[in-house]
Amino acid sequence: MNSDSSRSGKFSSFFKKWIASSLGVLTPVFTSFAQGAEQEQSYFWLWQLLGRLHPMIVHFPISLLIFAGILELFTLKEFKSKLRPGIQMLVLTGGISAILSALFGWLLADSEGVTGETLDLHQQIGFITAGLSLILLYFLRKSTIEKNPSTIKLFRTFLFISGLGVGLAGHFGASLTHGEEFLTEVLPWNTESEAPESLTIDLATFTSDLSPDQEIKLVTNVRSVLAHNCYKCHSGAKIEGDLRLDEKEYVFAGGENGEVIVPGNPGESDLIRRISLSKNHDDVMPSKGKLLSKEEIQLLTLWVEKGAPWPDGVEQQSIYLVAELAPRKPTLPPAKAGLENPIDRLVDQYFEQNQLSWSETVDDRTYLRRIYLDIIGLLPSPEELAAFEKDPNPDKRKIWAENLLNRTDDFAQHWLTFWNDALRNDYTGTGYITKGRFAITDWLYTSIRDNKPYDQFVKELLNPNEKSKGFIEGIRWRGTVNASQRTEMQAAQNVGQVVLGLNLKCASCHDSFISDWKLEEAYAFANIFADTTLEVSRCEQPTGKMAQTKILWEELGSIDSTAAKAEKLRQLADQLVQPANGRMYRTVVNRIWKQMMGRGIVEPVDEMDNLPWSQDLLDWLAVDFVENGYDLKHLILQIASSKIYQSQSIAVESPEKLLAEDFKFQGIVRRRLTAEQFSDAVSRLSAPLFDSTEVKFRPYELIPEAKTGLPFDRASLVANNSFLTALGRPNREIVSTSRDSQASLLQALELSNGERLNKALEKGGQDWAKNYSDPEKLTRDLYGKALLRTPSEKELEVAKKAFGEKPEASEVQDFLWAVFLLPEFQMIY
Structure with missing residues (x-):
């Protein structure tokens, strides 16, 4: 199965799992309802006829309730609107139609003999929407009679929820009639021009x-x-x-x-x-x-x-793409002048095979800014650039990159963001409130700072101590959850995704439709993380069959099913990290490659069975990583000192191009600063964006020498907030191994009208204006610190006109904002 089909299939699977999780507590109700219907084997013709009217009548609630909800938005300021009679008629007709649609739909499924997981979700949402519609009709009548604010608020709430319900039910209805990929197959990256x-x-x-x-x-x-x-x-x-x-x-x-x-x-x-x-x-x-x-x-x-x-x-015999498990070290092509780095030798071979050319090497300014942001997440100063440009050592680029790697706390505070995303470690949020989740921040920071060998890093995650147990413990959700979200299955899914680049989410509910993994195999793996033997549930229905206890690839070893949980975890940790597990090390080098180059050798990075653009490069990097002591800094330096990393960046029209099957690697991909990089840059150049109450982790309390001397706390140490969310930080409720580098409407609104940025700009404007009376010197210094260059004559002219004879705080505030919005500032070139 090709990767595009796999992606779109997982798109629907994600929605299924999300809704199934939300509705898990109601499953027994619907199950008993369906089982009662199964007892009747013959169908009266009228019931079959009414059932087949379901596709026709179902369009009434979809269109009418959603349209009523849209009209209601125009009446939020004044309930007594001229639109009110029309809204009432739409709600009345749509609500009654939703109830009839649920009834007719049940008759249709029951009489036509259609079953399956998608149908179950469609039915469950339909019945819930019918129930919501009953409540909506009640509040429609009550709001018409009473017209008090609380009743009106409840009416509007149920109207909007009912509209959402019929929309979701409609999505799964379309999946039933047109296939699960009906919505996604028309997207440009999901079209198939030829057979697999x-x-x-x-x-x-x-x-x-x-x-x-x-x-x-x-x-x-x-x-x-x-x-x-x-x-x-x-x-x-x-x-x-x-x-x-x-x-x-x-x-x-x-x-x-x-x-x-x-x-x-x-x-x-x-x-x-x-x-x-x-x-x-x-x-x-x-x-x-x-x-x-x-x-x-x-x-x-x-x-x-x-x-x-x-x-x-x-x-x-798999019908899907399946990557080799064992490591493989290909023979390196011979070195050429300027192409001594093994990475460059393999890239050069790829370029020759694909008739591609090397691009020019970037200048010192671009390279220095690139390695500072990639290695420690901070902008270099003008003084550091001057020293770098004057350095006569022909190997200075590698030396400066190595020096940045030795800035252990700056390095750790930057890469903490990467690992927090991947290991879904955060400072606040779901689970922390209910004490159903454990932070691993102390352990994680120390591990990054000390450059703990990756095999040991993974072993301590899988066979944890008290400080590192949060990853496999997962989130203990409140209330009833579906079987695929119990903590043992979360552990199996997250270890599979993060450590092995493997999707077990589908196989946690039923046999996967995007890979060869079976439900029993997912449960056997999850059983390693369990205190007692798990019962296998298929699509939330217990099967009565107890899970085995096995590692995903039995050639790596066996797990003693009779052992206590702690012993099973020790065995798992020892077996997964052995050099024979080439997949694990391909996965991590691919993640680091993407972090620095903008696109993985394999994409998506969580789908390591997909074809890499260079199998030789991926395999060689993975084996070299193992042979050099599982050293992540060695890997980063290997990439940062390569000619391909130092080449001109490639602008990509849209992210879909990076996922296309015919993707051709040409070099480092131009990308946007992360939320944390942008925040740290603004805090340094203007004023701190975050106050002390928002800082949830202070490394210097753990390691006194970790205080870096910065006049602000790094964004990686701050609890999530609306500003960081708008700029792309995930909520870390689930594993996040990629962030969207594209600008969004939410980001544009936050940077244009956000209160937090505005306050920092206001304070920064005051400080800059207080320290500078000469508009030209202010402009030159700001450009030097923000962009590592002097302003052009035209830019100086514009600044002088804006400032007049002496810069005012409000004028400098606007000027700072304009500089921070420049693509040159926001992008890593």
């Missing part, structure tokens, strides 16, 4: 008598066709006509109308008949989306003609 590589086989090579290898190859391709075209409606997520095509036993069992495959006889096989029909035929399959290609139909026909072979064990 797994389908491009030469059918002529399959002779009359198939060899065992040919049988495996043939059925592997058949499974790939079914996965790409049929799983939307015929897999565990959605089962139409009682037909599943995602596993051998279901394929040959057939559906509600009997077998769909007659081995050896394509003409009598309903599957072949349906996929061969014209697009407008009532029986054609797939009924939505594009039809199978001529080659795909020929492949399935040939397979049936050959007796539909499906050898035992063939399902172990």
Whole structure:
């Protein structure tokens, strides 16, 4: 399965899991309701007719309630609006329609024999929306009679929630009728112009008598066709006509109308008949989306003609991309003049293979600003730039980068942000309030500062002490949560994502549709983190089967299922960090590469089964990392001293280009300052953005010499707030391994009208104006500190006109704001 399809599939999976988590407490209600309906096997024709009216009537609440909610926004200041009669009519009609839609929808699903996870979510949201609509109708009547503020507020609240409910129900309804990728498949990066590589086989090579290898190859391709075209409606997520095509036993069992495959006889096989029909035929399959290609139909026909072979064990042959587990150290190409760094030698080989050229090397100013921001997160001073430019050492760039790495506390305070995001460690928020979450900040800061070897770093996360236990302990959510969000499963998911670049979220609920990972394997891994044996739940329904206890790749070793939790964690830690686990070290070098270069060798960085743009570079970096003592600073220096890192940055039109399958690496990607980098720069040049009450971690209380002498506290040490959120800091409720580098509307509003920035600019304007009476000197010094250059004649002229004879505080405030909004300031070039 290609990475684009994988992405869009996960898009829907994310929404499913989020809603399933929110509705988990209601699942038993809906389950009993559905089970009661299953007892009735024959259906009166009228109920079937009413059920089939569901698609027609459901559009009333979707359009009317949402439209009513939009109109209500125009009446927020004055409830007695001329729009009121229209809103009341829309709410009355939409509310009644929502209730009828839920009833008719239940009749439709029950009589047509459609099941599956997507349908369950659609039904649950529909029933909840119907309930909300009843309450909405009550408050509609009450607000019409009483007109008191509290009643009006409740009416509006339920109106907006009901509108959201019908919108979400509509999304999953569209997924049912048009497939899970209905919303995302039209996006530019999800279009497929040609068949995946797994389908491009030469059918002529399959002779009359198939060899065992040919049988495996043939059925592997058949499974790939079914996965790409049929799983939307015929897999565990959605089962139409009682037909599943995602596993051998279901394929040959057939559906509600009997077998769909007659081995050896394509003409009598309903599957072949349906996929061969014209697009407008009532029986054609797939009924939505594009039809199978001529080659795909020929492949399935040939397979049936050959007796539909499906050898035992063939399902172990993956139809998805699967990365090698073992390490691999490729032979380095010979060095060339100026290309001695192993990274450059491998990049040069890639450039030659793809007919790409090296770009020019950046000047000292650009390089110094780049390494300061990437290594310690701060801007260099004009004095530091002057010293760097005067340094005669031909190897000065590597030496200065190494010196920055030795600024241990500046380094730690910058990279703390990276690891806080990845390990979802924060200072406040969900879980901290309820004491259902544990901070690892002290341990994490010390580990980064001391450059703890990465294998030891991971071992202490997986087999933790009191200070490092927060990562695998996860968040203990209040109330009832779904099975896929219990703390043991959180640990399995988070370790898989962060340490191994692996998505186990889908497999935590059912067998994954984006990889080969099975539900039982996810539970076996989660069982390592459990005090007692877990019971396997499929789509929130307990199966009665108890989980095994296994590591994800058994070739790395076994786990003693009878051991106590502490011993299981020790075994897991020892086995995962061994050099034989090449995947773990490819994952971390890929993360560091992206952090410094703007785009991973593999993208997304949490999907390490995807193809890298250079397998040799990824493999070599991972093995070199292990051979050099799991030293993260060594890796950073290796990248920072390479010629490719020192080359001109590449501007990318849109982030989708970085994820495209035909992506060609050309160099470091131009990117925006993070929330923390921007905040630290403003605090240093203007005035501190954060006061002492917002600082939740002070390293110098842990390590006295950690006080760096800065006149402000770094943003990485501050609790999240609306300013940092607007600039891109995640809430860290979930693992965050990438931040969007694109400017957003929220960011623009915060930088234009935000109170926090305005206060810092006001104080900065006063300080600069107090210390400078000469407009030209003020302008030159500000440009030097903010942009590491002197202003142009035109810029000086504009500044002089703005300041007049003597700069005033308000004028300097505006000038600071204008400089901070310059792309030259906000971007890492």
